Amino acid sequence: SREIRLASRPSGWPIPENFTLAETEVPAPGEGQVLVRNLFMSVDPYMRGRMNDVKSYVPPFAIGKPLDGGAVGEVVASRASGFAAGDFVLHGLGWREYTVLGADRATKVEELPGVPLSAYLGVLGMPALTAYVGLLDIAGFQEGDAVFVSGAAGAVGGLVGQIARLRGASRVVGSAGSAEKVAYLVDELGFDAAFNYRDGRVREQLAEAAPDGIDVYFDNVGGDHLEAAIGQLKPYGRVAMCGAISVYNATEPVPGPRNLGLAVGKRLTLRGFIVGDHYDRLPDMIAEVGAWLQEGRLTFTETVVDGLENAPRAFIDMLRGANTGKMVVRLAP
Numbered sequence: 001s002r003e004i005r006l007a008s009r010p011s012g013w014p015i016p017e018n019f020t021l022a023e024t025e026v027p028a029p030g031e032g033q034v035l036v037r038n039l040f041m042s043v044d045p046y047m048r049g050r051m052n053d054v055k056s057y058v059p060p061f062a063i064g065k066p067l068d069g070g071a072v073g074e075v076v077a078s079r080a081s082g083f084a085a086g087d088f089v090l091h092g093l094g095w096r097e098y099t100v101l102g103a104d105r106a107t108k109v110e111e112l113p114g115v116p117l118s119a120y121l122g123v124l125g126m127p128a129l130t131a132y133v134g135l136l137d138i139a140g141f142q143e144g145d146a147v148f149v150s151g152a153a154g155a156v157g158g159l160v161g162q163i164a165r166l167r168g169a170s171r172v173v174g175s176a177g178s179a180e181k182v183a184y185l186v187d188e189l190g191f192d193a194a195f196n197y198r199d200g201r202v203r204e205q206l207a208e209a210a211p212d213g214i215d216v217y218f219d220n221v222g223g224d225h226l227e228a229a230i231g232q233l234k235p236y237g238r239v240a241m242c243g244a245i246s247v248y249n250a251t252e253p254v255p256g257p258r259n260l261g262l263a264v265g266k267r268l269t270l271r272g273f274i275v276g277d278h279y280d281r282l283p284d285m286i287a288e289v290g291a292w293l294q295e296g297r298l299t300f301t302e303t304v305v306d307g308l309e310n311a312p313r314a315f316i317d318m319l320r321g322a323n324t325g326k327m328v329v330r331l332a333p
């Protein structure tokens with residue numbers, strides 16, 4: 001079996017040398033444990049934060065130890081009641097080909113017709129719950145709201161826009177980093193308008209795409225996107241502060257929006273959240289998003305990279321925007 005370990009901590013952008021590929025023995029399951037062969041693993045933006053030696057809402061990765069994160073695998077041996085060889089499980093020990101887990105740390109998942117198991121890392125998993133909770137509970141989305149989402153062609157953003165559309169938004173606007181992604185948002189995900197943030201100032205492009213203003217901003221990016229959104233929000237507008245990927249590789253603290261003072265007169269709400277606090281909403285999300293998926297009213301895209309050895313590259317490429325939809329690594333055919 002093989003695993004990816006943290007070799008060193010990045011300063012600024014991660015590089016392949018921050019990771020090493022190591023050979024390990026396939027572990028044997030103890031009492032109450034299952035042995036899992038991983039089929040897919042997730043690479044997510046939050047993992048960049050875990051490469052730093054700072055305490056956050058998740059502990060940092062340790063140098064010389066394997067990284068971890070969301071994965072879906074097949075049970076190959078079980079010494080836990082309720083689990084049998086051939087079961088598929090979702091768990092938190094990615095970045096390795098085989099792993100042993102306590103049964104309490106594995107969630108059984110079913111293979112659904114026409115949906116790959118990797119969906120549990122995206123459209124039926126953590127990113128979808130992030131979109132669902134952030135839009136509906138944190139930003140308090142209401143039918144008729146005009147919504148702007150950044151990082152719109154990514155795993156979370158693509159679902160935010162579609163959930164808003166399906167829940168009756170008056171207008172859904174997205175931003176992304178290429179002309180192809182902009183076309184994807186409008187043509188495939190049903191956004192009303194989208195723009196490429198590399199084409200010009202976000203402030204001006206947003207004003208053009210949402211001339212009547214926005215009620216909700218779902219922030220995946222931070223920086224000039226957040227500033228532009230504050231400028232375009234209507235009175236009593238709400239911001240779900242989900243992420244700030246534009247600053248994850250910054251080596252110095254980045255200044256906040258220069259127009260934050262507008263929040264007072266506009267009576268804005270800016271509210272951060274961490275999806276891990278909201279798993280009570282998972283059944284609601286699965287029911288609603290799952291139904292839209294089956295009815296063909298909501299779609300999802302994955303960018304799939306093959307092979308554990310390519311996981312560091314997939315992670316770095318995701319941070320640079322190589323993915324459309326969820327970036328996943330396939331570890332076994």
Ligand code: NDP
Pocket residue numbers: 044045046126127130151152153154155156157175176177178181197220221241242243244245246247273274275276318319320321322323324325326327
């Ligand atoms: P994505 O699938 O959206 O992948 C990351 C994307 O970020 C890239 O594809 C790239 O797209 C975009 N990006 C990179 N650099 C920049 C930049 N400087 N400016 C604008 N866009 C940039 O990842 P996820 O959907 O998994 O995550 C999206 C956001 O949600 C992240 O900020 C993440 O940290 C956050 N998150 C927060 C959670 C929470 O609990 N609060 C849970 C899960 C995710 P492009 O080509 O458009 O630049």
